[in-house]
Amino acid sequence: MAAMSTREYTPGSDSAETPTVEISGSRQFTAWLAEQNLSLAFTTYRAGKLFLIGLNADGKLSIFERTFERCMGLFASQSGLVMSSLYQLWRFENALPAGEMHDGYDRAYVPQVGYVTGDLDIHDVALDPNDQPIFVNTLFSCLATTDDRHSFTPLWQPPFISKLAAEDRCHLNGLALHEGQPRFVTAVSQSDVADGWRDFRRDGGCVIDVPSSTVIAGGLSMPHSPRIYQGKLWMLDSGNGNFGFLDLDTAKFEAVTFLPGYGRGLAFHGDFAVVGLSLPRGTRTFEGLALEENMAAKNVEPRCALHVIDLRTGDAVHWLRIDGIVEELYDVIAMPGVRRPMAIGFRTDEVRRVITVGEGPEVEPSSAPPTPAGLNSPLVS
Numbered sequence: 001m002a003a004m005s006t007r008e009y010t011p012g013s014d015s016a017e018t019p020t021v022e023i024s025g026s027r028q029f030t031a032w033l034a035e036q037n038l039s040l041a042f043t044t045y046r047a048g049k050l051f052l053i054g055l056n057a058d059g060k061l062s063i064f065e066r067t068f069e070r071c072m073g074l075f076a077s078q079s080g081l082v083m084s085s086l087y088q089l090w091r092f093e094n095a096l097p098a099g100e101m102h103d104g105y106d107r108a109y110v111p112q113v114g115y116v117t118g119d120l121d122i123h124d125v126a127l128d129p130n131d132q133p134i135f136v137n138t139l140f141s142c143l144a145t146t147d148d149r150h151s152f153t154p155l156w157q158p159p160f161i162s163k164l165a166a167e168d169r170c171h172l173n174g175l176a177l178h179e180g181q182p183r184f185v186t187a188v189s190q191s192d193v194a195d196g197w198r199d200f201r202r203d204g205g206c207v208i209d210v211p212s213s214t215v216i217a218g219g220l221s222m223p224h225s226p227r228i229y230q231g232k233l234w235m236l237d238s239g240n241g242n243f244g245f246l247d248l249d250t251a252k253f254e255a256v257t258f259l260p261g262y263g264r265g266l267a268f269h270g271d272f273a274v275v276g277l278s279l280p281r282g283t284r285t286f287e288g289l290a291l292e293e294n295m296a297a298k299n300v301e302p303r304c305a306l307h308v309i310d311l312r313t314g315d316a317v318h319w320l321r322i323d324g325i326v327e328e329l330y331d332v333i334a335m336p337g338v339r340r341p342m343a344i345g346f347r348t349d350e351v352r353r354v355i356t357v358g359e360g361p362e363v364e365p366s367s368a369p370p371t372p373a374g375l376n377s378p379l380v381s
Contacts, residue, residue, distance in 0.1 A: 021324040023063060029318045030061055032308065038269055039107075039338040042276055042306065043071040043083065043330045050074075050083060053320065054340040057104060064105075066345030073125035073135060074265075074331040081109055081333070081343075082133060084122035089115040089133060089146060092343060095356045107341040110354055115146040123173040124225070124331070129180035136185065141169045143182055143210070156182065159213045160190045167194035176226035176233060182210045184233060186223040190215065201239060202289060207246055217251045221289060225266035225331075229273075230311075236263035236275065239289040243275055243309060256314045260295060261302045262286060265332035272317075273309045277302070278328035306332060 033039065039054035050071050052064040070086040081092040092109035095102075102108050121138040128134055137144040137152055141161045144152040154164055161169060174186035185208050189200035197204070205220030221239025228234075232245040235253075242255040243263060257275075265276030279302050280286035295302060304327050308318035322329075335341065344351050 021322060021326050023061070023320060023322055025061065025320045026318045029308075029320060030055060030059060032318050034059060036269060036272075037337055037339070039335045039341050040267070040274060040306065040332060041074060041076075041081065041335060041341070042265060042332040043074050044326045044328060045070045045072050045330050046328055047326050049326065050343060052109075052341040052343060054338065056340065062340045064342045066343045067347050068345065072330040073123055074333050075125045075127060076333040076335055077127055077131075080112075082125050082127060084125050084135060087117060087119045089117055089122065089125065089135060091133075095354060102342075105340050105342040107335075107338050108354070109341065109343040110356070111344060111346075111351070116151075117146070118151045120144075120152060121168065124175040126175055126177055126182075127180075134175070134182060136172055136175050138172055139166050139168050140164050141167070141172050141187075143172075143175070143185070156210055156213075158185070158187060158190070158208055159215070160192055162192055165194070169193060169196055171197040174224050174226045174235065176228050176235075178228050183228065184208065184216075184226050185210060186220075186226050186235060188222050190218075198285070201285070205237070205239070207233075207235070216248070217246055217253065220253060221291075224264045227266050227268065229268045234266065234268075234273065236266060238263045239291055241291040241294045243273065256311075257307075257309050257316060258294065258298065259307065260298070260300045261305065262291060262328075265329050267332050267334040268311075269334040269336060271311050273311055274332055274334060275307045275309060276329035276332045277305045277307060279304050281327070304328060 033055055041052050043050055048067050048069045049065045050068055054062040056062045068085045071083055073084040075082040080094050083090050090111045091113040093112045095108045095110045123136040123138050125135045133146050135144055142157040143155045145155055147153045170191050171188035175182060176184040187206055189197040189204035190206055191197050201222055203219050203221055205223040206215050207217040209216050220237050224236045224238045226235040234245045236243055237253055241259045243257045243259055244253055244255040246253050259277055261277030262280040263275055263277060267274045280291055304322045306320040307316045310317045344354050
């Protein structure tokens with residue numbers, strides 16, 4: 001399949017550095033976004049970027065990025081985003097009223113609430129039905145939530161973890177929700193000593209049922225991104241290079257699609273899955289995995305990309321290739337009904353000029369304070 005022309009993209013004005021990112025898509029990628037009425041977002045933690053992918057008015061690819069140090073877990077709420085960073089958990093809200101635009105963008109995500117958690121190596125993040133954050137606290141090998149007085153409050157820990165300690169014992173990483181509650185998690189191993197998971201990367205991965213605290217599957221290689229969709233538990237068997245699902249009756253992983261890269265990040269929309277791929281290079285974490293052997297057998301080089309997989313066939317029908325300073329992705333989300341999103345960051349003073357006004361109680365005209373200049377519009381910039 002032919003590819004659209006490569007676009008060389010220079011990070012935006014909030015970036016201190018000036019290296020480029022080359023982004024190219026399959027020939028029908030933009031048409032697929034338009035047909036699905038969909039935008040995508042993904043995080044890359046080494047480069048520290050949140051990318052928002054949509055369409056311009058002319059149907060061409062819109063790429064928007066902002067810098068957040070070591071951004072990883074990403075979750076789409078009804079009105080915004082939740083994202084983890086180096087030592088904070090951020091909640092973004094859309095500042096634009098329905099149907100309104102700002103400089104050609106139909107969503108403007110503003111970081112409204114930030115929780116200072118300390119460096120917990122937060123991986124997957126989510127919101128429960130009460131809008132309370134839930135996150136995978138990888139450093140302490142547990143699920144946790146935010147706390148008004150502390151760095152976190154633990155909610156659950158795997159049955160093989162004997163003590164909450166800042167030791168990253170099993171590399172707990174992935175979280176799957178069912179009806180808004182934690183149902184399954186993934187871990188690289190069942191080790192109970194500091195950094196013990198590194199010795200079991202090739203086949204020590206497991207899936208744990210949270211309500212029963214039972215290990216229901218093992219023998220996986222660095223599993224990531226478990227998600228419940230259309231009645232199946234989908235995930236990435238990252239160390240082997242496979243996207244597939246766990247048969248809950250047999251406890252066996254059923255591979256659907258081979259991934260030419262280290263898989264992390266999984267989202268769904270309609271009959272499609274969107275998978276994030278990273279280059280398995282440069283660190284000891286990725287050495288000795290079957291992924292290298294499997295790619296060599298297929299005569300393929302690893303890539304950093306988003307792959308769109310048709311769930312009906314298992315085929316990778318569209319993709320977005322990413323080259324340059326971005327070599328790895330962590331998470332990806334689908335945003336239905338969004339055409340061209342943007343976000344506000346902290347590297348420039350733009351966040352000072354974005355002011356929104358909530359609906360307060362009715363005030364008698366005689367006692368109403370004067371409206372400050374510039375606050376009459378929903379989004380001031």
